[in-house]
Amino acid sequence: MRKNFYLVPELNHMSQEEIRRYQEKKLTKQMKYCYDKSEFYKRKFDDAGAKPEDIMTIDDLRKLPIFMTKDDERRSAEESLQKYGHPFGLHVCAPVEDLYLTGTTSGTTGTPTFSYTFTEKDMNFFGRQIGNRLSMAGVGKGDRVAFFFALGIYATTMTLWGLRGLGALPIDIDARAGTDLLLKFMHLTRPTYLACTPSLAEYLITKCTEVLGKEVKDFHLRGLLTTGEIGIAIPEIKRKLESAYGCRAYDYWAPAGNAPGTSCDSEEYYGLHAIAPDVCTSYDDLVDPMTKEPVDSDVDGAIGEMVHTSLEREACPAVKYAYGDTVQIFTKECPGCGFKGKRAKVIGRADDMLIVKGVNVYPNAIKDIITSYVPDVTGEMRIVLESPPPRVLPPLRLKIEHGKDIGQSALTGLADRISAALHNTLKIRPDIEFVEPGTLPKETRKTPIFEKKYEPK
Ligand SMILES: [Zn+2]
Numbered sequence: 001m002r003k004n005f006y007l008v009p010e011l012n013h014m015s016q017e018e019i020r021r022y023q024e025k026k027l028t029k030q031m032k033y034c035y036d037k038s039e040f041y042k043r044k045f046d047d048a049g050a051k052p053e054d055i056m057t058i059d060d061l062r063k064l065p066i067f068m069t070k071d072d073e074r075r076s077a078e079e080s081l082q083k084y085g086h087p088f089g090l091h092v093c094a095p096v097e098d099l100y101l102t103g104t105t106s107g108t109t110g111t112p113t114f115s116y117t118f119t120e121k122d123m124n125f126f127g128r129q130i131g132n133r134l135s136m137a138g139v140g141k142g143d144r145v146a147f148f149f150a151l152g153i154y155a156t157t158m159t160l161w162g163l164r165g166l167g168a169l170p171i172d173i174d175a176r177a178g179t180d181l182l183l184k185f186m187h188l189t190r191p192t193y194l195a196c197t198p199s200l201a202e203y204l205i206t207k208c209t210e211v212l213g214k215e216v217k218d219f220h221l222r223g224l225l226t227t228g229e230i231g232i233a234i235p236e237i238k239r240k241l242e243s244a245y246g247c248r249a250y251d252y253w254a255p256a257g258n259a260p261g262t263s264c265d266s267e268e269y270y271g272l273h274a275i276a277p278d279v280c281t282s283y284d285d286l287v288d289p290m291t292k293e294p295v296d297s298d299v300d301g302a303i304g305e306m307v308h309t310s311l312e313r314e315a316c317p318a319v320k321y322a323y324g325d326t327v328q329i330f331t332k333e334c335p336g337c338g339f340k341g342k343r344a345k346v347i348g349r350a351d352d353m354l355i356v357k358g359v360n361v362y363p364n365a366i367k368d369i370i371t372s373y374v375p376d377v378t379g380e381m382r383i384v385l386e387s388p389p390p391r392v393l394p395p396l397r398l399k400i401e402h403g404k405d406i407g408q409s410a411l412t413g414l415a416d417r418i419s420a421a422l423h424n425t426l427k428i429r430p431d432i433e434f435v436e437p438g439t440l441p442k443e444t445r446k447t448p449i450f451e452k453k454y455e456p457k
Pocket of ligand 1: 263264265266270273334335336337338339
């Protein structure tokens with residue numbers, strides 16, 4: 001079992017209580033920095049009637065209102081573009097000429113916000129933190145990591161720093177080059193790890209046979225590093241990937257550079273481990289996704305939207321940033337690896353949440369249940385929405401691909417069983433429509449969960 005989870009050696013000898021005191025020491029200093037350096041944060045503190053020096057503990061921090069959502073960030077970016085001619089936002093704290101790396105997650109839709117913007121000092125700090133997280137998956141000197149995301153201005157770029165810091169060689173292949181080229185490059189360069197989205201890893205299982213005439217397990221990878229969507233948190237997907245590739249699948253995560261976490265080397269999925277408490281307080285600050293009222297995150301099993309506050313960041317620190325990810329927190333020691341800090345399982349985007357007859361339903365929770373019926377279903381599904389979420393007029397409509405070997409006559413019974421399972425667990429009674437296997441389009445980037453029947457706003 002791993003002993004030292006944290007990058008800063010002294011943290012490895014501390015109790016969770018001592019780690020919290022360590023975070024609090026950094027917290028007040030960071031709050032003061034944000035107040036002094038950014039007109040956005042100064043305004044937010046002033047509006048809340050708080051002074052940065054009042055924020056001495058995590059509890060003080062929890063009492064502050066939300067300072068920023070993605071919409072606020074977008075507005076802040078628009079304002080700074082008009083006022084100062086740069087898109088990094090009024091919440092940027094470092095002088096713009098000191099920016100060293102920038103990245104975004106927004107792609108083709110909407111105005112991108114550059115949440116992944118760092119100074120050189122930030123990048124050195126984050127690079128080492130990312131390296132420490134990837135070392136949870138065993139990545140180290142001499143490893144070759146096929147890295148398949150859309151690069152350039154994308155958030156994933158910063159992971160390359162972490163890989164290089166470990167002495168590993170990233171083989172970065174732009175996702176826009178297509179999967180045929182990725183497979184050919186993998187064949188040539190013989191990587192020991194593959195980093196990509198879980199849906200792409202799944203897609204490659206059949207694609208590899210078509211393109212190279214061999215199976216993905218013939219790559220003899222030591223691990224799969226997945227990120228960007230909820231994948232291996234679903235037991236059926238983790239099992240499928242691990243058996244096809246013949247290695248462990250991990251996920252790693254850091255929305256806007258906050259809440260860094262990695263899953264551990266274990267048969268079962270035990271969530272993202274909070275192995276970077278010196279980076280932010282995300283695992284300790286949760287709110288209800290709808291009301292934004294605080295939720296006690298020190299209780300095992302607590303569910304809420306994560307609120308990010310950076311503890312050591314110069315360029316674009318987050319302060320009370322509700323980024324939109326809803327998680328479930330686990331506070332007990334990890335049965336898989338013995339990690340004693342908090343763990344989190346992402347259960348959905350706050351803006352993906354549906355409300356069916358007053359009950360909060362996360363699409364991922366539905367998918368989790370549906371995939372437990374593989375091979376009677378393929379695991380591909382869509383939630384059909386007639387009007388914009390979150391409210392759904394019952395019944396909730398599901399389109400599910402049935403498995404290739406199940407006869408038409410067995411489908412009614414299968415629909416009844418799925419429906420009963422969804423009712424028992426999630427209190428919804430859906431309307432299920434089966435479609436032929438392979439008819440729901442698969443995307444290499446992120447496969448959508450909704451089929452929207454309404455006109456976008
Ligand atoms: Zn663990």
